[in-house]
Structure formats: structure tokens, C-alpha cells
Amino acid sequence: MKRALLIAGTGSEASPEVLRVVEAVRRRTDYDVVKAIRLEEGALAEGIASAAAGGATQVVVVPYVLALDTGGRDGLRRGVEEARRRHPGVEVAPAEPLGADERVADLVCDRARVAEMKMASAGAVLTVDGMVRNPLGLTYADLRAAPEQIEDVSARAPGRKGAGLRVETVLRKADPEPSAGQITFHSADGGFEASVSIQEARERGILIYRLGEDPLPEGLGGPVRLVIPGTEDVCNNVKQVVRVEVKA
Structure with a gap:
């Protein structure tokens, strides 16, 4: 069984920052495929189709955002439903966005400390x-x-x-x-x-x-x-x- 993890964000999937996250996730997991895609209805369907064409039978989609509004959730749902319709032999599981996680709070605090140091270093x-x-x-x-x-x-x-x-x-x-x-x-x-x-x-x-x-x-x-x-x-x-x- 081949498994794929799609990291769906709002920016360019080819940006250096996103590619570093993809590589870090790849090192930490045993997914056969880890790939970044855009968090858009059409891009979701294309990303899942590409994973299926590569032999994946399980696909997990993680929204790489803090939260999704109603429109975002609807777009994610429709993209997943369209992929399931086109690829009935592939299991597709959408994950929750990053959300109100303590680890996100730690990251926010870290970013704030760096910004303060930069102000002080002026x-x-x-x-x-x-x-x-x-x-x-x-x-x-x-x-x-x-x-x-x-x-x-x-x-x-x-x-x-x-x-x-x-x-x-x-x-x-x-x-x-x-x-x-x-x-x-x-x-x-x-x-x-x-x-x-x-x-x-x-x-x-x-x-x-x-x-x-x-x-x-x-x-x-x-x-x-x-x-x-x-x-x-x-x-x-x-x-x-x-x-x-x-x-x-």
C-alpha cells in the first residue's frame, strides 16, 4: 500500500520555505510521497490525481494554514469529494488545519522574540x-x-x-x-x-x-x-x- 501526504497551503508550493517544510516532514514520517500543493479546489483535485497516478491508495491532505473559513472548508470538501469520485479506489482523508495548538503558540512567541531582538539590534x-x-x-x-x-x-x-x-x-x-x-x-x-x-x-x-x-x-x-x-x-x-x- 502506497501512502501520500499532501501539504496544502495558500502560497506558492515551490517557495523555499514550503519546500523546507516538505523536506522536514519527509524526514519525520514514513509516507511514500510528501508533496506541497495549493489550497484551492482545482489544485487539490489535481494533487490527489497525481498521487493516485503514482500508485498511492491512501492520501492525506493537511491544510497548511492556521484556520479555514467557511469558504475554505467548502473548497476543501469539494476538492476531496471530486477526487473520491474520480478515483474510487483511493482513500482520501482531509486533516484539520494547524489551528489553536500549543506548538503554534510556541512558534508565535519565538517569532516575536526574534522580532524584538531585531528591533533592539537597530x-x-x-x-x-x-x-x-x-x-x-x-x-x-x-x-x-x-x-x-x-x-x-x-x-x-x-x-x-x-x-x-x-x-x-x-x-x-x-x-x-x-x-x-x-x-x-x-x-x-x-x-x-x-x-x-x-x-x-x-x-x-x-x-x-x-x-x-x-x-x-x-x-x-x-x-x-x-x-x-x-x-x-x-x-x-x-x-x-x-x-x-x-x-x-
């Missing part, structure tokens, strides 16, 4: 001052626009998540004075700071500031986290860095 998230010729107030956009991005920090610092920049990239722009010898990294709450030699920071220091294209969450040490790979010294792993102070 201002300076990292300052560089002290013995520098060019003091900096860097926004998230400034960090993202900097050259030499490290897209996968875990390749250099196993166990760490995110993307970032070498400390050297930031210091090059700040232009430390020749007599500078130390750097102090200050945390957001003012309760922790750590100092390392400017040479070590320039050679190995990494500032993690994002996950993909989103700001690094506070729970992972955001807005900026310092790591210096190759050492277990707590001073070389500073969370919530907001200030880089260059000293003698």
Missing part, C-alpha cells in the same frame, strides 16, 4: 573604545556587513553555535594605538569582564553575533559572545559582550 550592540584611534558603535547591520564572516563557528570552536567575526576584523577597523597590549571584554550586566592580550585576541578571538540571519539569542550568550578556541579558560568565553575596551 541600535549599537557592541562598542569598541579605549586606546583606539577610531572608536566604534557597531549595530547588528554593521557586524553583518563586515568582511570575513565566519558562517559556522563550530568548525573553529567545536560545540559553539552560530556565525560571527574574528576579533581582528573589528580591531582593524578600530585601529588600536601601538602601545595597546590588553583587551577587556565587558558583559551587558556589568557583573563580568575578562581581559586577554591583544595578540591572543587578534590571532584567535571570535565574536559570535548571529544564528543564520537572526541575532544571537540571549540564551546562547547574545547579543555578542566571545570565544577563543583552544583554551578552557573561562576568561576566553564571555557571554553578552557589549563593550570591547582596548588598554595598555
Whole structure:
């Protein structure tokens, strides 16, 4: 028995976001076919017909929307009924939309947190001052626009998540004075700071500031986290860095 799962949404079934959902569902289930279709009466009938032509004898249709109004439910019902009429040997089961599920609420909260972080990151998230010729107030956009991005920090610092920049990239722009010898990294709450030699920071220091294209969450040490790979010294792993102070 061949089984098909059709994910019926209102946008383009070929959009990158929908295709990622299809692939994620495919990994989590044992359906023979997982495919995205448009949530329209004609598209539903065509999608079910395509699954039947491929040998499916059971087809589940999941509306990839939060809710369906009366017109949407009627369209889904008619599309399923038409498919059943055309393919009497195929069982077709329409599922409920995503609806008022706690997991949807969790996702809404997560999206809201990311939006808040982006609003906060419109201002300076990292300052560089002290013995520098060019003091900096860097926004998230400034960090993202900097050259030499490290897209996968875990390749250099196993166990760490995110993307970032070498400390050297930031210091090059700040232009430390020749007599500078130390750097102090200050945390957001003012309760922790750590100092390392400017040479070590320039050679190995990494500032993690994002996950993909989103700001690094506070729970992972955001807005900026310092790591210096190759050492277990707590001073070389500073969370919530907001200030880089260059000293003698």
C-alpha cells in the first residue's frame, strides 16, 4: 500500500520555505510521497490525481494554514469529494488545519522574540573604545556587513553555535594605538569582564553575533559572545559582550 501526504497551503508550493517544510516532514514520517500543493479546489483535485497516478491508495491532505473559513472548508470538501469520485479506489482523508495548538503558540512567541531582538539590534550592540584611534558603535547591520564572516563557528570552536567575526576584523577597523597590549571584554550586566592580550585576541578571538540571519539569542550568550578556541579558560568565553575596551 502506497501512502501520500499532501501539504496544502495558500502560497506558492515551490517557495523555499514550503519546500523546507516538505523536506522536514519527509524526514519525520514514513509516507511514500510528501508533496506541497495549493489550497484551492482545482489544485487539490489535481494533487490527489497525481498521487493516485503514482500508485498511492491512501492520501492525506493537511491544510497548511492556521484556520479555514467557511469558504475554505467548502473548497476543501469539494476538492476531496471530486477526487473520491474520480478515483474510487483511493482513500482520501482531509486533516484539520494547524489551528489553536500549543506548538503554534510556541512558534508565535519565538517569532516575536526574534522580532524584538531585531528591533533592539537597530541600535549599537557592541562598542569598541579605549586606546583606539577610531572608536566604534557597531549595530547588528554593521557586524553583518563586515568582511570575513565566519558562517559556522563550530568548525573553529567545536560545540559553539552560530556565525560571527574574528576579533581582528573589528580591531582593524578600530585601529588600536601601538602601545595597546590588553583587551577587556565587558558583559551587558556589568557583573563580568575578562581581559586577554591583544595578540591572543587578534590571532584567535571570535565574536559570535548571529544564528543564520537572526541575532544571537540571549540564551546562547547574545547579543555578542566571545570565544577563543583552544583554551578552557573561562576568561576566553564571555557571554553578552557589549563593550570591547582596548588598554595598555
